Amino acid sequence: MVLSVEVNVNEIARLGKDFPWVKPSGCPRCGQALxxxxxxxxxxSCLLEPVLLRRLRCSCCRSVHRLKPAGYWRRFRSTISEITQSVACRSESGRWCRALPRTRQRQWWLRLKRMAGAVLGLFRDSVFEAFGALLDQGFIPVSLCFQRDNSGAGPPPYRSVSLPSISR
Ligand SMILES: [Zn+2]
Structure with missing residues (x-):
């Protein structure tokens, strides 16, 4: 499982293996020590070089978990706030957000409309409101698959965006 934790991705990049990760209290699957x-x-997306994320193993159920900075959806390289910003911009002004790659934004947009049509049916509100409605139902609105975002432990990661924006 991917466990979202409140850490700064820039600090992880700076400190590498010396980053002081805090070990979770127990395995999210069985509760035993990790x-x-x-x-x-x-x-x-905000960093040029890859960063090292910590992995953990449960000796009881043998599952392997990894820690991940909160503020990211699983399999996404842009932060949740960047994606939200892009969708808001496109929905309200009809333009792509300047600070982000256009091909990526177009992909989010198409996926969002596809999911909104499939999950919400005909919606009268703006696409950005559909984005919020899908979030409220636990979906990753710009995901290709209609899986709900249950990858992290604790509160949903989109409520705790605290990463500094470098792209501006
Ligand atoms: Zn376990």
Whole structure:
């Protein structure tokens, strides 16, 4: 499982393996103690180089988990706030957000409209409101698959965006 934690991705990049990760209190699957289990490389849109994220292993159920900075959806390299910003911009002005890659934004937009049509049916509100409605139902609105965002432990990651924006 991917466990979202409140950490700054820029600090992880700066400190590398010395970053002071805090070990979760127990395995999210079985509740037993976790052990550090190496690192895994991950890319983020705000950084040029990949960063090292901590992995953990449960000796009881043998599942492997990884820690991930909150503010990101699983499999997404842009922050949730960047994606939200892009959708809001396009929905309200009809333009793409300047600070973000256009191809990526177009992909989010098409996926969002597809999911909104499939999940919400005919909606009269703006696309941005559909984005919010899908979020409220637990979906990742710009995801290709209609999976609900239950990857993290604790509160949903989109409520705790605290990463500094470098792209501006
Ligand atoms: Zn376990």
């Amino acid at each position: 052990w550090w289990h190496g690192f895994v490389l991950a890319y983020f």
